[in-house]
Amino acid sequence: MTRDYSLIFGSGSQRFDVPPLTRLGWQTVFARQTDADEMVAFPPVRVLEVHRSGLIVRGEDLDETLPPRADVTVGDWLLFDRERPSDSRLLDRKSLFRRRAAGHDRQSQLIAANVDTVFVVTSCNRDFNVARLERYLALAFEAGSDPVIVLTKADLSEEQDRFEREAQAISDKVPVLTVDARTPAVREALKPWLGLGRTVAFLGTSGVGKSTLVNALLGEDKVETGAVREDDSRGRHTTTRRQLLFTEEGSGVVDTPGMRELQLSDVGAGLSELFGDIEDLATQCKFRDCAHETEPGCAVRAAMEAGVLDEPRMARWKKLVAEDRHNTESLAERHARERKFGKLVKEVVKDKRSK
Incomplete structure (x- = not known):
């Protein structure tokens, strides 16, 4: 048959x-x-x-x-x-997307596997957020996929150039595309990353046009789409599950639900890839455990003072590194560290009392 x-x-x-x-x-x-x-x-x-x-x-x-x-x-x-x-x-994966699941047990939630390219989608409105884009990109680098930033709804914005500049400034390793998801031209714009047997995924918050992009690649409306709220530019969840669909040309397309809250865990390599310039500077600091605050001989602080390194970007890097370390650390390791610190505090208090 x-x-x-x-x-x-x-x-x-x-x-x-x-x-x-x-x-x-x-x-x-x-x-x-x-x-x-x-x-x-x-x-x-x-x-x-x-x-x-x-x-x-x-x-x-x-x-x-x-x-x-x-x-x-x-x-x-x-x-x-x-x-x-x-x-x-x-079978062993060539790439794996995962994030820290909600709750206090630090469990990982699997998102998608064996993705060649991930399109990180954001729109040219109040949804655009550099810090959030950096989270998605760190996740993509850690997963082993090639990330591409896709800007949508530029036709509704008078600041398209600013959004493009800010997106391009995040990393010279990540291409930036500006598309109109509702036009046939979008398939041509994404074509370099498509192909027979290749799999792509769309990540981003709700309402940025991920499902519209998926439908554009499929050539038909297989995925439900929805409008954003005018008051805050946020969308509702139209995709409620992850699914793998295929174009006529043989490209796999993963549509995912919107993820506004994205807690990072086990993405140390991804952060190093995204913030390689900062980590290279950190190796030049006088002290190996430099916190890049007031320590003498800090190459990172010197770069910021010279205007070579953007201070807000530095602050975001420190925040993501701390978050990743906190979420990656197992409960047993955390409890052991807290017990060790508590013991140290008790010894210091006891020593002061004896004096």
């Missing part, structure tokens, strides 16, 4: 000469983790949706629902075990 791959890849002209796994994003990095015999016994499937009730996965001649798993997210590849689906082997 001939399978109808339009259920996976959409309607319209198809490229049936391309293997279905390739269109799903199968790449050499995953093929190296298995062999032909194992793939026959345990066929590869990709996770397209994650629900509390289970995982929606698809592969070559496969369309299944697997039991829910906390260690799996949208975009993951599994080797499907027909006899014991819950034991399907999770």
Whole structure:
């Protein structure tokens, strides 16, 4: 029986000469983790949706629902075990987006896996926030994906040039695009990062146009969109779950719910990539544990005084580094540190009393 791959890849002209796994994003990095015999016994499937009730996965001649798993997210590849689906082997990822989940237990929430490029979307209005963009970019660098800043709704702003300048000043490693998500031209603007077997994701707050961009790439309105409130330029959540969809050309597109609150955890490498200039200066400080405040021989302070380093950017870097360290630290490590500090305080108080 001939399978109808339009259920996976959409309607319209198809490229049936391309293997279905390739269109799903199968790449050499995953093929190296298995062999032909194992793939026959345990066929590869990709996770397209994650629900509390289970995982929606698809592969070559496969369309299944697997039991829910906390260690799996949208975009993951599994080797499907027909006899014991819950034991399907999770392949090593080429990239992984995660953030600190709400609550006090510092657990990580998986967002998406095996994403080649992430479009960090913000609009040219009150949603634009450099500090928030830096959070998303640090997350992207840590995940192992190539970030691109996408500015939307520039046609509604008289300050498009200012928004572009501020976005471009964040990092010379991150391209900045200004698009009108409602026009066909947006597909051409994003085309350099698309392609057969490649996966992209859209991250940003609600109401910035992520779902509109996804629909533009898909060529049809598969994702619900909504307007923003005029009083504060904020949008409502139109995307309520993460899902992986596919364009006719074979690009995977991940749409995610808006994330206004983004707590960072385990993104030390991402912060180093984003703020490499500051960390390079820090290595030139006289003292290895320099706090970059009043210490003599501080290369970071000298750069700020010389106007080479922007002081607000420096403050944001220190805040993100402190937040990441706090959220990354395990509860056991934190309790041990607090006990050690408490013991030190008691010894100091006791010493003062004895005098």
